Amino acid sequence: MVKDAQTGAVLVSQLLDANGDGKPDELLFQTAMPARSTRKFILAGAPAGAPRPASAHTTFARFVPERTDDFAWENERVAFRTYGPVAEQLFDKKDAAGTLTSGMDCWLKRVDYPIINKWYAQHVLTPFSYHKDVGEGYDPYHVGISRGVGGTGVWDRDSLYVSRNFTSYKVLATGPIRTVFELTYAPWDANGRRVTERKVISLDLGSNLTRYEVHLASAGAPLPNCTIGLTLHDQKGSVRADEKAGYFRYWEAVDDSFLGTGVVLAPQRLLKYEDHRTPHKDQTQLYIAAKVPPRAPVVFYAGFGWVKSGQFRDAAAWDAYLQGFAQRLAAPLEVQF
Template sequence: MKYSFWMLCTTILMGSACNPAEEGDETVNFTVENNAELALTDKPLVLKRTAIPGVDDHEGKFPLIISGRDTIPAQWDDMDGDGIWDEVFMVMDFSAKEKKKLQLAWVAEKPKFPARTSVRFGLREGADIPVHTAQSDTLPADGLPKSVGYQPYQTDGPSWENDKVGFRHYFDGRNAKDLFGKKTSQMSPEDVGINSQGAVEDNYHVMEDWGRDILAVGNSVGLGGVALMIDGEPARLGVTVNDSINNVENSVFQIIEEGPVRSIIQYDYLNWETHDRSYDVQEVSTIWPGMYAYKNEVSVKGLKGDEELLIGLVNINNDMDLAEIEVNDEWVVLLTHDQQSYEKEWWLGMALILPKSIYQGFSEAPESGDLSNSYLAKLTIEEGQSVAYYAVAGWELSDEQFADREYFKSYVVDLVNQLTAEVEVAWAK
């Protein structure tokens, strides 16, 4: 979507609508070029603060990106938490090999764009205390629902979404990742998972206009959840719903950014004790518009050198074969497709897009136990080094063509090629 710059100027720049830049400011011309031989849809584009010409001369202002007479929806993200934006993020469409001429202008106030991503996180401090929204929380080992006697989190933990699909993370000690199927491009209501009195309530397993929770997770780690392989045995990061004490001393959640075109959330699991070892694990989940997927980045500290990182692909209600697809030199895909939603009611495709250079095949978790019913992709991991991958879900009520296995497979392969494609930024001299 694009928005008339001149309309925005009228509302946010008041008397300077006839000039893209504020009085005394110069605009900057630059180009962005799709180097790939394929069209790109909602391709992420990041402009680093340090790369923008003249940024130090515009302290307290924000760069607005203009294409012709249209303003590109964007956001200004503070990635290091120092209170100053570090990068401009936007998504753009390109035809094959297309080069676009853009303009950067400076404004004093951030424009507001329609939301195409969102994060929802609510918590309560007692069974009789209404849920309130929060930006962060720390869960101690003895703070699990079985220990405190109530579920402290709306939807069991944070949920995040874009205009295509939604996800949620069981921050209540289970650390699995679940799936919300969407039937609309609008963001789902903020009160999903709570009732009219503000109490936590499982009201998202029934169909609403926006969609519903559609995935049975059980004791798997869901779609894109993480674990470690230690001594040939999968070790669960966290516990199950039946446990009262976590094996993670402190789990810390925070919303890094929530914006119209990108949302980022982070988890830090401090002192995870398993197999007579202790680890610190960090996850960063990112979502932007246009894709039936989210990006996840994982790093681990405390490694002994004999571990493998495991990425889960839940295998409940799936009777079809797992597909392993080498798409290009960078990525390999693990993919399932079946009526693998609750009660096998709808067709659902799921996939992991994994870095080929560190992919070591996959195994299957046991059929029972604290980590079960899951395919587990095995990845090489090094101390403190981040590993990035993507988790994909295509539900037939989001797009009826997802009922066809070959269509879903084609979508995932195309998504991999979209993610691999490079867009080059060149600033005018």
């Protein structure tokens, strides 16, 4: 267990098996840490039968066969989903229930309790009821063949090459602090290169941004980049890019409110970005091209903030959140044990 050394309070913690071998690799806990401050904690064996502190909130992820084969994840602030092989097969058969995309969808929630199971259960009774807000939030976000918020591809010679739907998944952890899962994609073509792709995706309690660890490899020539996308929908919103800080965002009206989406990337990993506009449906996007390091993943964060959630009042508040997030990544905590 983890104790606050000053107060003696036992903190909520989570043992994490990051590689799925059945053995814990990390002990997670959270704390408020002002800049230039020091906090002390005690790691101690828990006495037999000692009560564990309960968490008021949690993170969650699961495969959703009752809605074709989505994969969805959430914490107390945001929720997301993406699409599996059955949805792709139905699309290929021209079935209306099919979906072809490796883009990432936003589920706009405005409650701090889990909604994934509840919304999908209601969908079974009333199909696609999660597209209507009855007080908890809803899904008005259109992905289509776009990258949604944080989908990836390879940009080469003025074209974006992308995978199809994920082919397999593995849940590595769910808990009060972090949820982690893995998605694998069938090999796909990027302008003559055969690309393999695997993503390790995680979401922490308290964060509006999902962490993506993208493993890309090519048997042929080296990949020129890993390109991260934010769809610009009808192009009526505003784009902001701060290359030096490493954050990029889109702010747009959604029904009777506003939504900010964003990507945060270590500036030293950035190759370029492009505000790509086109009349073709779902292909107007903000592209952020990152270096693909040899034998290492591309790591970035992507997510959203919705005004109706009460978390952000305007674009300036969303920008401040992204800027602060980027600053914390650039200046991580120093830990002594």
